[in-house]
Amino acid sequence: MTEEEKKAKFMDGVKSVLYGMAGHDMARYALKTRGSMEHLFILITMGDLLGIPILPPYYSLRLLPYVVPQISTWKRRMLREKDLTDALA
Amino acid sequence: MSLREVFDNNPDRRYIMFGGKGGLGKTTFSAATAYWLAKQGHKVLVFSVDPQASLSDIFKRDIFGKGPVEIMPNLYAQEIDADRRIREYQEEIRQKIRDMYGLDEMPEEIENYIQAAAAEPAMEESAIFDEVVDIVVGGEYDYYIYDLVPLGHALYYLSMASVYDEWIDKITKLRQEMDEYQQVAAVMQRSKESEEDQILRELQDIKYRINTSSSILTDKQKTAFFFVIIPEEMIILDTQKAASLFAKFDVPLLGYLVNRVIPPELASQNIPDYLVHRLEMQKDYLTKIDKVFGGQVMARIPEFERDITGLPMIERMAEAMFGGDA
Secondary structure (H helix, E strand, O other): OOOHHHHHHHHHHHHHHHHHHHHHHHHHHHHHHHHHHHHHHHHHHHHHOOOOOOOHHHHHHHHHHHHHHHHHHHHHHHHOOOOOOHHHH | OOHOOOOOOOOOOOOEEEEOOOOHHHHHHHHHHHHHHHOOOOEEEEEEEOOOOOOHHHHHOOOEEEOOOOOOOEEEEOOOOOHHHHHHHHHHHHHHHHOOOOOOOHHHHHHHHEOOOOOOOOHHHHHHHHHHHHHHHHHOEEEEEEOOOHHHHHHHHHHHHHHHHHHHHHHHHHHHHHHHHHHHHHHHOOOOOOOOOOHHHHHHHHHHHHHHHHHHHHHOOOOEEEEEEEHHHHHHHHHHHHHHHHHHOOEEEEEEEEEEEHHHHHHHHHOOOOHHHHHEEEEHHHHHHHHHHHEEEEEEOOOOOOOOOOOHHHHHHHHHHHHHOO
């Protein structure tokens, strides 16, 4: 291993540690927020799937292919009962 | 100003619409205007946005769901088959899902949703609305003549555009916000650029389509909207109401065409009392129309002795509307 490579590896390690200390939580939070918005988005566009009619079905059909994988988790999340531990999550 | 001058002086007005209550002659005027413009050497498409279209009847040709059909040189007519469009659209969605996830069969839940969505009452109108976008975006014709649906539906059609527009705006914003969070996370995790959001792209395309369609409906430079009325009290009142509603949507209303006027010269002939009374009644209402709609009355079209169907009758109607020597 040359001096250059050692230095690069070391720097990479430092970055990872820093990310773990500071960035990871923020990234997790951003992704979590995005996940919530994703579900809100599906609710607005595909509300009919829960029996909430939301305009207009012609165009929401066009979006359906993209949200197929999320639909089952979304329904679970929307319809599940909430308890105290939700506030801690 | 005569109807002919309106067309001659404003060659940019390429989208012509006739609106009014059912059965007053919207389709007749659409066909006759298309005929006249075609005879003038313009390439014209007259199409119906009514699920119960009657262009086939007036041209005496079955054109339903066949795309633009050439009726005579330069004149094309089209009736949209909404049901077929919905079926094709559903199949398109299913195919896309199958391709995207490598499925042989549709998940039951998804299939149910696709079928339920197609049964929504607004589906037919939406499908036609969407096809109209394809028609006008094509830009192949010099003139597009909309044979509109009866008043109530036309208002629904107009309001649909603005409701859709707002709806799409809201969710596009939400989607963009989601994209921002995605990028924040991507930066934190030092990953490469995040994937392009296909849903956002799809939404922007939907927005573009809706805007195209609704901006035509309200474009003062390119669009001319005419109300068809007849000299009868109820029609005058209803049209006044409708005109004020249309004004709210910024529809560029150019004028009114009075249809089914009994030729006044009949009065000098030996006619039965029945006709004398009809003539008197119409005379009163024609005066009222002139008072209410004033200079916006573009033409009075006589009541013909028979139905307007087939090209020879359409030609006579065009002469009555625009004057001879076309």
